[in-house]
Amino acid sequence: MQRREFLTKSSLVLGSSLLPLPALLQAGSTQNAAEIQLKAGDWTSLRKQFVLSYDYIHLATFLLASHPKPVADAIARHRHAFDVNPSDYWHEHFMTIDADIAAAAARYMGGKAENIALTDSTTMGLALVYSGLQLRPGDEILQTVHDHYSTDLSLQLRAERTGAKVRQVALYDNPAQVSVDQVVSRLKAAISAATRVVAVTWVHSSTGVKLPVHAIAAMLADVNQQRNEADHILFCVDGVHGFGIEDIDVSTIGCDFFIAGTHKWIFGPRGTGVVWGSDRGWSRCKAVIPSFSRSYDVWLGGSTQDQVPMGEHMTPGGFHSFEHRWALPEAFELHLQLGKANVQQRIHQLNTLTKQGLQQIKGVTLHTPMAAELSSGLVCFDYKTMAPDDVVKAMHGKGIIMSSTPYRQSYARFAPSLINNEQEIEQTLAALRTV
Ligand SMILES: Cc1ncc(COP(=O)(O)O)c(C=O)c1O
Structure with a gap:
C-alpha cells in the first residue's frame, strides 16, 4: 500500500482490514498503572519498584534512571509486541500514540498536549530548539556561563552554521552566596538591543544552583513590553534537573521553551525527553528533523500544515526505540500517584x-x-x-x-x-x- 493511501485510510479502516491484535499486544497502559498503585508519598514502597542493587547507596541516579517496575513492565510489553509482529503493532498505534504520550506529559507538566514535542533526550531537545529558532542577521542569543555542554555546543554549532551571535553572562561568582536579585539584575544588564533569545539552565549541574525562573520571566516580560513584538526576547530553559522535583506547571513559568530529558528525575525510559513550547515560541521555530506525524500527510498533499499540532510537527520522525518512548506515560503516572x-x-x-x-x-x-x-x-x-x-x-x-x-x-x-x-x-x- 502506498504511504499516502495508508495515512488517509489507516485511522478509518486499519482495524477492520487486519486481524485484531491479541490483548497482550495492546498498547494501552491503564492496566499496568492500575496494578501498581503507590500511595502518595510512600517512599519505602517506591524503593521496591526498582531492581537497583541496594548493596550500594545510589546518589547519582539523576544521571540516568533505573526503570521502576511500571515503566519496565510497559517496555517489556511493547518490546514483546514489536518482536511478535513489528509492522502490525506499529501500524495499529502510530497514528494516535504520540498524542497520547503528549497528553500524559501535559497532565504531569501542565500546558496543552499539542504544544509538547517528544524527543530522545535533553540534548536532542536543546539542539532542535536552538537550531530551529528563526533569527535575523545581527540578532543575538544570550546564554550563561553556567550552562551544560549540550546548550553550549548547540549554540556554538548554530553560530558556526549561520553566523548567529552568541554571548555569555555570569549570573553569579560564588554559587553558595547567589541571590535572586543578583541573578535577575546581572541577566538584565547583559541584555542588549540585539538580544532575541535568552537561554538558561534551571538547575545547574555544575553548582546545584536553581535559577529563579519565574523572576527572570517577569523581568523579560517587562523588557519585552518596551519593544515591538518582532523584537521580543524568547526565554528558553533547559529544565532537566528541576523536572521531576519541583512542583510546577511549566506553562506558568513565563518561558517560551522548557526542554528536559525524562530519563533522569522522572524515571522515564532511557532515551526519552520532551520539549514544551509556548504558542509564541513555536511560531518562531522551524523543524530541523522531519516528523513522522501528520506532517507526512501534508507532504503527501492530504492535509495542510496548520492542521498539525506544533508539538507533533516538531517531534523528530523516523523510527525510534518505540518500546521506550511508548512506556513514558507510566513514568508520569507514577509521579502523579506519588x-x-x-x-x-x-x-x-x-x-x-x-x-x-x-x-x-x-x-x-x-x-x-x-x-x-x-x-x-x-x-x-x-x-x-x-x-x-x-x-x-x-x-x-x-x-x-x-x-x-x-x-x-x-x-x-x-x-x-x-x-x-x-x-x-x-x-x-x-x-x-x-x-
Ligand atoms: C543541565 C543538563 N542539561 C542537559 C544534560 C544532558 O541530558 P541528556 O542526557 O538528557 O541529553 C545534562 C546531563 O546530565 C545536564 O546536566
Whole structure:
C-alpha cells in the first residue's frame, strides 16, 4: 500500500482490514498503572519498584534512571509486541500514540498536549530548539556561563552554521552566596538591543544552583513590553534537573521553551525527553528533523500544515526505540500517584539534611546554596584538598555512588533522590568523615 493511501485510510479502516491484535499486544497502559498503585508519598514502597542493587547507596541516579517496575513492565510489553509482529503493532498505534504520550506529559507538566514535542533526550531537545529558532542577521542569543555542554555546543554549532551571535553572562561568582536579585539584575544588564533569545539552565549541574525562573520571566516580560513584538526576547530553559522535583506547571513559568530529558528525575525510559513550547515560541521555530506525524500527510498533499499540532510537527520522525518512548506515560503516572507536592517536599528534605550534615564536616566546602528557593536535588562540594574524582572514587570504595561535575571547574556531587532515605544520607555523611 502506498504511504499516502495508508495515512488517509489507516485511522478509518486499519482495524477492520487486519486481524485484531491479541490483548497482550495492546498498547494501552491503564492496566499496568492500575496494578501498581503507590500511595502518595510512600517512599519505602517506591524503593521496591526498582531492581537497583541496594548493596550500594545510589546518589547519582539523576544521571540516568533505573526503570521502576511500571515503566519496565510497559517496555517489556511493547518490546514483546514489536518482536511478535513489528509492522502490525506499529501500524495499529502510530497514528494516535504520540498524542497520547503528549497528553500524559501535559497532565504531569501542565500546558496543552499539542504544544509538547517528544524527543530522545535533553540534548536532542536543546539542539532542535536552538537550531530551529528563526533569527535575523545581527540578532543575538544570550546564554550563561553556567550552562551544560549540550546548550553550549548547540549554540556554538548554530553560530558556526549561520553566523548567529552568541554571548555569555555570569549570573553569579560564588554559587553558595547567589541571590535572586543578583541573578535577575546581572541577566538584565547583559541584555542588549540585539538580544532575541535568552537561554538558561534551571538547575545547574555544575553548582546545584536553581535559577529563579519565574523572576527572570517577569523581568523579560517587562523588557519585552518596551519593544515591538518582532523584537521580543524568547526565554528558553533547559529544565532537566528541576523536572521531576519541583512542583510546577511549566506553562506558568513565563518561558517560551522548557526542554528536559525524562530519563533522569522522572524515571522515564532511557532515551526519552520532551520539549514544551509556548504558542509564541513555536511560531518562531522551524523543524530541523522531519516528523513522522501528520506532517507526512501534508507532504503527501492530504492535509495542510496548520492542521498539525506544533508539538507533533516538531517531534523528530523516523523510527525510534518505540518500546521506550511508548512506556513514558507510566513514568508520569507514577509521579502523579506519588504526588508532585510530596515529591518536591521529600527531595528538598533529603537535600537539606545532606547540606546541613556536610556543613558540619571539617574540610567540606559547600558550593550549593542552603536556600530551597535557590537549590533543588544536587549538592556540590569540595572535600579537603582532594580532587573531586578522588572523593568519588574513595566513596565508591565504601559502596556509595556519587559523581563529580563534568565541568572545567569540577566539584564532588551528592544527589539525594526519591530512592534514598535518611539512613542512607547519615551513612554517607559518616563515610565521608572517614575518607
Ligand atoms: C543541565 C543538563 N542539561 C542537559 C544534560 C544532558 O541530558 P541528556 O542526557 O538528557 O541529553 C545534562 C546531563 O546530565 C545536564 O546536566
